[in-house]
Amino acid sequence: MAGKSLEMYYDFSSTNAYFAAFLAPALCRRMGASLVWKPFYLGHAFRLRDHSVNRDHPPGKLEYLFKDHQRWSQRTGLPFNRPTTFPIKTSLALRGSVVMRAQNLEETYIQAVMSAYWVRDENIAEAEVLARIVGQLGADGDDFLAQVDQPGSRDEVVRVTNEGIARNVFGAPMFFIGDEMFWGKDRLDFIEDLLQADI
Amino acid sequence: MAGKSLEMYYDFSSTNAYFAAFLAPALCRRMGASLVWKPFYLGHAFRLRDHSVNRDHPPGKLEYLFKDHQRWSQRTGLPFNRPTTFPIKTSLALRGSVVMRAQNLEETYIQAVMSAYWVRDENIAEAEVLARIVGQLGADGDDFLAQVDQPGSRDEVVRVTNEGIARNVFGAPMFFIGDEMFWGKDRLDFIEDLLQADI
Numbered sequence: 001m002a003g004k005s006l007e008m009y010y011d012f013s014s015t016n017a018y019f020a021a022f023l024a025p026a027l028c029r030r031m032g033a034s035l036v037w038k039p040f041y042l043g044h045a046f047r048l049r050d051h052s053v054n055r056d057h058p059p060g061k062l063e064y065l066f067k068d069h070q071r072w073s074q075r076t077g078l079p080f081n082r083p084t085t086f087p088i089k090t091s092l093a094l095r096g097s098v099v100m101r102a103q104n105l106e107e108t109y110i111q112a113v114m115s116a117y118w119v120r121d122e123n124i125a126e127a128e129v130l131a132r133i134v135g136q137l138g139a140d141g142d143d144f145l146a147q148v149d150q151p152g153s154r155d156e157v158v159r160v161t162n163e164g165i166a167r168n169v170f171g172a173p174m175f176f177i178g179d180e181m182f183w184g185k186d187r188l189d190f191i192e193d194l195l196q197a198d199i
Numbered sequence: 200m201a202g203k204s205l206e207m208y209y210d211f212s213s214t215n216a217y218f219a220a221f222l223a224p225a226l227c228r229r230m231g232a233s234l235v236w237k238p239f240y241l242g243h244a245f246r247l248r249d250h251s252v253n254r255d256h257p258p259g260k261l262e263y264l265f266k267d268h269q270r271w272s273q274r275t276g277l278p279f280n281r282p283t284t285f286p287i288k289t290s291l292a293l294r295g296s297v298v299m300r301a302q303n304l305e306e307t308y309i310q311a312v313m314s315a316y317w318v319r320d321e322n323i324a325e326a327e328v329l330a331r332i333v334g335q336l337g338a339d340g341d342d343f344l345a346q347v348d349q350p351g352s353r354d355e356v357v358r359v360t361n362e363g364i365a366r367n368v369f370g371a372p373m374f375f376i377g378d379e380m381f382w383g384k385d386r387l388d389f390i391e392d393l394l395q396a397d398i
Contacts, residue, residue, distance in 0.1 A: 190274070
């Protein structure tokens with residue numbers, strides 16, 4: 001069977017993508033669907049439209065959103081701590097996803113980097129931090145550092161980001177089942193319904 | 200028993216408040232909680248922070264949101280049609296809520312005006328349209344028109360709106376259980392959990 005696939009545009013800087021990075025794989029396993037990870041450089045998309053998370057939210061909204069994330073944490077059992085630096089530069093971490101895909105460690109890497117940032121407040125903008133995480137996954141950190149600097153990983157992130165922008169990805173996580181687009185971790189129940197109906 | 204109460208800041212111009220205007224009363228009945236309606240002039244709050252729904256959303260986001268509303272419509276069985284005029288002036292309709300509260304027709308009126316706008320595309324900015332709706336509810340349309348012009352109804356909407364802004368209401372619907380704030384129709388399950396735990 002070809003089966004259904006769910007595409008997920010994510011960035012490490014998105015709290016919602018953090019939760020979804022654990023919830024979506026579980027959902028896909030349950031539904032027998034495959035998950036296609038799309039490393040999307042949200043900072044680039046935001047800059048294109050001159051959007052700033054800290055500047056454009058009304059006072060108090062960010063505070064509310066972090067409270068809401070705490071509630072999601074309680075509901076899902078996924079730990080969550082507000083990071084010191086937010087937002088954070090993620091281009092290197094996203095390029096790392098491309099590198100780890102080739103080693104069949106893409107999902108493990110994504111979840112490990114998400115947890116490093118959203119649980120343990122680690123500085124995932126730094127190459128050494130990423131290399132250490134990669135080492136903990138049993139891969140070669142030095143090899144990772146060499147590959148993440150190659151144009152190939154950068155080009156792939158640029159390609160996916162432009163592809164996403166062309167598909168109207170304006171936030172993260174953004175999911176697609178075929179042409180049906182769903183925004184946010186809040187829509188996993190809608191996604192489940194559609195996967196159920198279609199498979 | 201005193202019971203729990205759920206406060207709901209709403210405006211007729213909010214699609215999410217439209218759905219919530221039907222879902223929240225049903226939830227409160229199920230949970231034995233009372234619903235306190237708070238007519239909140241969202242347009243005023245948006246102007247205070249120079250926010251424009253049409254200007255500040257990235258291209259394609261509004262389109263996505265209306266698609267999302269269609270999905271909610273299918274899921275809840277509540278009809279939904281995208282109105283011709285959006286956003287719409289709601290100060291008069293909100294003052295009408297205050298008038299109808301005194302006649303114990305507050306919830307019925309709110310739901311009727313919500314449906315007029317979000318289902319039948321009626322111009323709820325016009326006094327005559329509101330008076331006709333009120334007449335269909337068995338109340339006196341002329342009396343309504345006279346009262347809606349009194350300073351009392353305006354003052355009450357101003358008071359509630361300022362109260363909301365002071366409580367960090369930055370969108371609609373915004374719910375409170377005591378000091379716990381919840382934003383959007385998407386959080387009714389969180390609200391249900393809290394009502395369940397507390398009652």
